[in-house]
Amino acid sequence: MTHDELTRHLVSLDLPASQAGAVFGHLHRWGRPLLTVPRLSARQVQRLQETTQDTVCEVVTEASALAQDGVERDETEKLVFRLVDGRRVEGVIIPEGERSTFCVSSQVGCAMACTFCATARLGLARPLTPAEIVKQVYHARDRAEKAGRPLRNVVFMGMGEPLHHYENTRAAIDILTCRWGLSLGFPKITISTVGLVPRIAQLGADFGGRLQLALSLNAGTDETRRRIMPITEKWNLESLKEALRAYPTRRNRFHLLEYVVLPGVNDDDENLDGVAAFTRGLPAVVNLIPWNPFAGAPFQPPTFEDVGRIFDRLRARGVHVSVRLPRGRPMSAACGQLALQTSAMEAQF
Ligand code: SF4
Structure with missing residues (x-):
């Protein structure tokens, strides 16, 4: 429940609405039992417990790039979460200096069918509830804190298209940014979308442009x-x-335009001219992402030199451009690789 929903729920139970902040804080900021909310009696807590339920979203496996590959020491950590119906999703904790970024999933699978993405092969099983999205973040927060690199950013770039089931994503953002809870800053949240145009407009209207928007562009x-x-x-x-x-x-804010580099597909002059034309007049940075391979995909990963050449060619066209370093490749936690690899997990779909 968002804070507003919780307030209405308390009122519907004849419990004091003034305690909504305390209850919300116990659940979302401190993770404490409701019995310790100071101004609620044991009877009132019982009524609350009888009319609500905790969300199942447990970490069942974890893997770190460090553990799996002695060469690539980026300390990225992939978490697999099991949900109440046994389905599973993945999230990735990415250490950045003294802080961490968490890449969160918004759906089980995805319906958007991007051909360069492993998640697309799963199809869409179901959206995640706001609670399932939020709980992934709390697991990541706890781990990041324990590792001495507190969570700073949350990016909706895991499994799923976050604007497809927009209401769930919006509620999750409301909860994550609520001042009684985690109180994450809006600019610390990035929503990455394939470009569901009406939902982009709604996101802008609902949050006044405070969220970072990333468009998965990938062609010119x-x-x-x-x-x-x-x-x-x-x-x-x-x-x-x-x-x-x-x-x-x-x-002083820029749209991120993600560009997965697919040699022989989207790196010709026509596409790069198109990218330059697309960015003209927009506050935008093109973020080049070397495509991360997965089994059976019909693409070749670019070399470091391939990416460097595109970088130079876009710069020469006047485009603001950056390169995203591959993170988490050894345990398939890099961009586009989240697809639940073990057979046990695949059986869920
Ligand atoms: S890239 Fe994103 S939107 Fe496209 S299929 Fe993969 S998860 Fe879905």
């Missing part, structure tokens, strides 16, 4: 993008650019 022509991202049939590059233009970006 509609033709190429259609091949790798079927959603382009519905919303082409022109409509995406319009949506970004209308999104209320704050001063």
